[in-house]
Amino acid sequence: MRFDYYAATIDAPPKRIIDAFATLGSHVENADTLAKRYFYQQGFTVKNERFGTTATICAGGENGRTLAFASGNNTDEFVKLIRSEFTDSHFVTRADAAQDFIDAKGYDSIRKIALKVAKENRLAFSQRIDELNPNAGRTQYVGSEKSNFRVRLYEKGFEQLSHMKHHPADMVFTTPEGLSVKPDEWIRLELQARPQGDIAKALASHAAPAEIWGYSPWAHQLAQKTMQLDIERVTMRLHKQLEPEKAFQWMIKQYAKTMLWQYEQLGSWAAVGSTIGDSIEQQAKAKRRMGA
Numbered sequence: 001m002r003f004d005y006y007a008a009t010i011d012a013p014p015k016r017i018i019d020a021f022a023t024l025g026s027h028v029e030n031a032d033t034l035a036k037r038y039f040y041q042q043g044f045t046v047k048n049e050r051f052g053t054t055a056t057i058c059a060g061g062e063n064g065r066t067l068a069f070a071s072g073n074n075t076d077e078f079v080k081l082i083r084s085e086f087t088d089s090h091f092v093t094r095a096d097a098a099q100d101f102i103d104a105k106g107y108d109s110i111r112k113i114a115l116k117v118a119k120e121n122r123l124a125f126s127q128r129i130d131e132l133n134p135n136a137g138r139t140q141y142v143g144s145e146k147s148n149f150r151v152r153l154y155e156k157g158f159e160q161l162s163h164m165k166h167h168p169a170d171m172v173f174t175t176p177e178g179l180s181v182k183p184d185e186w187i188r189l190e191l192q193a194r195p196q197g198d199i200a201k202a203l204a205s206h207a208a209p210a211e212i213w214g215y216s217p218w219a220h221q222l223a224q225k226t227m228q229l230d231i232e233r234v235t236m237r238l239h240k241q242l243e244p245e246k247a248f249q250w251m252i253k254q255y256a257k258t259m260l261w262q263y264e265q266l267g268s269w270a271a272v273g274s275t276i277g278d279s280i281e282q283q284a285k286a287k288r289r290m291g292a
Contacts (some may be wrong), residue, residue, distance in 0.1 A: 001209040005096035007069035010088045014059040020085045026055040091201035097209035098190040106187035121218040148194040150214035157183030
């Protein structure tokens with residue numbers, strides 16, 4: 001299993017981010033028009049002569065962070081870089097965890113399982129198909145388009161063919177794992193996840209692709225039935241749903257440098273704790289005054 005799309009906002013200077021991702025290509029091009037679609041002021045695309053666009057970067061957003069994303073086969077190297085260069089300073093806004101199956105009957109068999117899961121969880125279950133072109137490939141969606149979690153089951157081999165104007169009758173593709181497959185054999189099951197809130201987004205920045213399937217109850221169920229994944233069920237949506245200990249450990253990891261700075265300034269951890277406590281009490285008082 002691997003990520004087929006990965007997008008995150010990064011809390012770091014834009015120049016440092018651009019310089020880091022520039023190593024994935026031969027040159028960087030301006031993409032301001034694209035950036036404005038995502039409500040950012042400046043955009044850049046990292047180009048590789050062999051692999052095309054290996055990263056897209058959008059800077060100048062309202063929250064002060066910089067957006068970066070990659071898709072398809074370029075996602076693997078993108079994820080390696082962002083997790084090594086910006087380990088604790090990137091927040092996942094979308095991650096697509098994909099599993100390939102080499103089985104000409106895989107689409108129909110997995111679709112039956114997905115239908116059962118959709119019925120049990122009262123999920124939308126729409127299929128896209130071209131009745132006049134069987135080689136266009138079928139796509140089954142589980143979940144609403146507006147949902148934070150949505151699954152796609154599609155005939156990846158035929159989807160690849162649709163991008164080609166000409167191809168031999170005995171066309172064979174190579175999967176990201178290096179396997180040679182015929183178009184009708186290549187099936188992909190993919191979860192599109194959009195974590196909500198900084199805690200959830202930060203946790204996702206350290207999660208393996210398989211673990212992403214544990215962030216939704218029904219996606220977790222579907223993964224167990226179709227891939228026999230033994231993954232932990234994780235509640236991601238609301239801060240208050242996270243176990244206090246996990247939230248505390250995330251806070252320590254995220255703000256360790258800031259607290260160490262406070263320690264150096266104040267001289268003891270007791271003083272740091274007291275300062276934090278005073279700040280929390282002041283915020284609580286301010287909220288009570290506003291609500292009065």
